[in-house]
Amino acid sequence: MDKITMPERGNLTLINGWNHYARHCKVKNLAEVTMLSYKQGFDNIVEYFGEKFLITDIKNEHLESLILYLKRKGTMNDITINTRLRSNSCKILYILLRYLTVAEADCGEITVEN
Secondary structure: OOOOOOOOOOOOOHHHHHHHHHHHHHHOOHHHHHHHHHHHHHHHHHHHOOOOEEEHHHHHHHHHHHHHHHHOOOOOOOOHHHHHHHHHHHHHHHHHHHHHHOOOOOOOHHHOOO
């Protein structure tokens, strides 16, 4: 039987974080179309930061730069950008809470204040 291993605290890359989150979503039996939507939004983040970017290194200014990058790229309108980032910010927070502090989290209950 395979052992369950957790990433070292603070060393969780975007791709590893996505893999953990995708598994969590499968366990919760999310629809394929929902997962596809999440993945598309996540791909925008990976495209900007790179696969090996550490989740713990993401700061507010990085997310602001990502928004400006997506606007300059011109492939999405402002509403799409906001929708995708809102759902992906929630995923990043979930991953941080679940796998770095080993706390249970549910994206529907997380509130982000500026």
